[in-house]
Amino acid sequence: MIKASNISHFYGKEQVLYDLSFEIGSGQFVFLSGESGSGKSTLLSILSTLLQPSKGELFIDGEIISEIKNIDIFRQNRVGFIFQFHYLINYLTVYENIALAATEDKKQNINKILTELKIAELSSRYPNEISGGQRQRVAVARALVNEPKIIFADEPTGSLDSNNSLIVYELLKNAQKGGTTVVVASHDMNIENYATEVLRLRDGKIL
């Protein structure tokens, strides 16, 4: 599913990732763990196609990412994102935020996902009218709407309390059980309980 081949990355002259090679199989729940500055966010950015590695190649479903002509469409169809901060657009309702991410053929999924995530009653509310936990559930719904093959989550519970964190873990686990590959970068070691695979990073290298 995902294959990283000799990936290195530099910010200016500073090297943050060192020749990383690994594979992530389909339907895995991967936990990217590491201290601050270990390079996990950079690695997540590269794996999620938001960042081109300075060296090496990334393959997703056998496709070389650097050779894909329209990365936007690739990203919209194959990848879902959850960020530490919910990053919902505040002048759009919950429904509209999810619809913004949905491709035309997946718009029919919106109501189903809202119901599954128990936020259907929030669909016409604006992000500033719901709680932090509810916002993150909306962010999960937005990531799931296109039924992506992979979901990348960067500190998805970083701004949530323990109860809401548990809800988000469960949602991600359910997605994985449904066949979606989930890659989570986090400080929160509780995720390890849900993970099928753990990639530990230190100083830009996999331990």
Place this chain on the structure above:
Amino acid sequence: MIALKALRKNLFKSLLIFLSITIAVMAIFLISSVSQGVIGMYSKMIKTDGDIIITQKGISDTFFSNVDISLIQKIQNIEHVNSSYAMIVGASPIGHIPIAGIYGTTPNHFSHYKLSSGEYPIESEVILGENLAKQFSTKEINIANRKFKISGTYKSEIGFEEGGVVMNIADAGALFNRSASFILVSSLSVDKIDEIVEKISKFNSDIEVKTTQNFVKEYNQFKIIENSSFVISFLAFAMGLMGIASVMSMIVNSRKEEFGIMRALGKSRFFIIKNLFFETALMSVSAYLFALILSLGILALLPHIEMLQGYVNGTLSISSALYVLASTLIMAFLGALIPAWIASKTDPILLINQGCA
């Protein structure tokens, strides 16, 4: 839909763009309408009752032209000539009014000025345009240190004339020390105009004979007014453009996160550019309509402002309105171009970096 909501969300900044477009469009509307109005009034004055105009050769403005009035006798004998009349056009302080137009004409042209009261003037008499008459309650007025009896008042569709006085050409000649500013000739047949022009040209080498149509097209004063209007309109356009570009840059900067989200969700750069253009186009069209209504209101008020004596008049044609609409849309497009381009280049990685551990 997204565009509308985004505009509502950024209400203050959107309002700034709306206002800068409104002011720029109003300036373009008013300056072009007023200049077209001035040109239209003068053209109408010259074209009415005349197919051919005779002025002094090499003179840039009819104010400085001096043509021998006795030419009228010879012109009347040319075949296919219907009528001819002479005019002196000048300006002078009238009573307490610092400057007003003075039209000296041969009596056969008096009927052009529709009497609303009194009689047409004889020697040492004048009739006043209705706009000017509102400023005087006396029976006599002083023009260039000469006293004239007011014999009546007249109406005219031409604002210049409504704010001026009409007198006999002999009195005007004495005031301005000339025979006639120009002679206007009307033909019995449109087909014969060029032939008559040719014949009149042979009478005197000091005169310039043109069809009124050509005269209006080539008249230097009109070109000056049109060019000035173009320059001022261009400056208004440039100011509007800068207004849009600077506020759009602020908007884009404050919405970077939103564009980053869109890029991370797989929305193309074109999607972001298209949305920002649509937002600007929405503001532009609504500002254009608002400016159009305001300008029409101001143009309707202008002829009724006594202080302006009817000299400032504006006409707004459909073609001008469409031209300004096109200019507005171009202004919006150009103003939004660079900010939209910058917005579309927002790197979604900023969303991860902001929360980066």
